[in-house]
Amino acid sequence: MSEPVSVPGFDADAFGRWYDGVRPGELAGPVTATLIAGGKSNLTYSVTDGTSTFVVRRPPLGHVQATAHDMGREYTAMSALAASDVPVPRTLAHCTDDTVLGAPFYVMEKVAGEAYRTAGQLEPLGPDATAHLARSMVEVLARLHAVVPAEVGLGDFGRPAGFLERQVRRWGRQLEGSATRPLPDAEALLARLSGSVPPDGEPGIVHGDYRLDNLLCVAADDSPVKAVVDWEMATLGDPLTDVALLLVYDNLGHITGGGAVADASAAPGYPDRDTQLSTYVAAGGRELGDLSFHLGLAYLKIAVILEGIHHRYLAGQTVGDGFDRVGEAVEPLLAAGLDATA
Known part of the structure; x- marks a missing residue:
């Protein structure tokens, strides 16, 4: 029998002891x-x-914003939606003990x-299969x-009143905590969004990061989307924020030339x-x-x-490849947000 092997952020021996305690045998x-x-x-x-084989999710190493990377939120959302017709993975266990x-x-x-992320992954499928996959994603x-939140046990999952106003303030605070350089377009976009918040609509469950590469798909199937994952920003609020985010x-x-992001x-x-x-x-x-406010908010959020x-990359706290050009996308996104709200 092989010995436990650890990778960055995951102590296999500690995990094994914990999991055997909560799901013995x-x-x-x-x-x-x-x-x-x-x-x-x-x-x-x-x-x-x-x-x-199963999957474990945890926050990134170092520099974690206080309101981000909420594992309990992901676990709660997927556990509740298992009773709906939204495909989600079956949840097995949740650990709140930081010592593990x-x-x-x-x-x-x-x-x-x-998880399709690039045009290169989709091209072998052909145009018809790609169109079918994207249509299924939107459906x-x-x-x-x-989904009616209360019917799946998510009636208290968020505070939908004032959701959009809080989103603007939240992403402004997040930027204050992570900015690595002056970003004047961010200040301009924040000011514009703060002065044009639409009234609250009928609330619903918001995924918060809905896009093709947060879906697990089998493209050849009639119903290709097998699971929606990455629910860390899920809440109750204005569902049109998901629609705008998907468009962005x-x-x-197109905005960044594809260098640091999905295409x-x-x-x-x-x-x-x-x-x-x-x-x-x-x-x-x-x-x-009119989706102009929602699009501006989406551009701000992704930036x-x-x-x-x-x-985190500059601080040496990322794990894996592909982080060196992420920063290049920030300023073009902020400029696009200003254009969307002009």
Whole structure:
């Protein structure tokens, strides 16, 4: 039997002892872990005892904002949505004891599927399969927004009143805590958003980071989306923030040249903005009005997230590859946010 092997942020021996305590008899032996590539925020590990395999999620190493990387939030959201028609992984255990891995974490089943991030990954599928996959992505988002929070036990999951105003303040505070350089466009965008907050609409469950590479998919299936993952920013609020964020993620490759971000939307067959929006409404999503505020907020949010990742990279606190050019995207995103709200 092999000895436990540890990777950055994951002590296999400590995890094994803890897991055997909360779910006794399930481990067939010592565990080994592999860091799953692709994430630039929370750390995700594929963990196996030689017989079964599951996934562990924990916050990044170092410089963690107080309101970010909430493992309990992810665990609660997925556990509740297991009773809905939104596909999520089955949750197994949640640990709030920092002494085990140095931070809270949770365990979930490993779902077979691909997280498509780049046009290069999608191109071999062909335009028709790519269009079908993207359409399914939008339809799943509409299904999420149709869920009544109280009916799945999430009635107290957030404070929807004043959600948009708090979002502007929150991302302003996040930027203060992670900025590595002067960002005058951030100040201008924050001021513009603060002065144009729309009234509250009917609240719903907000994923908070909905995009193609936060889905596990089997492209050849009729229903290709097998699981929605990365629920760390989920809450109750205005679902149109998810819609706007998806549109902005799809525009990232065009704004930054694709160097530091996903460019899946450049693949042949990937639908344009109008097609995405009409698919969302037809699938039972919320009615769409003027999205300029929501788009500006989405650009700000992604810029702040990437600046935080850039902060950790400069401090030597990132794990894995692909962090060296993340900071290049921040200023173009802020400029795009100003254009969207002009």
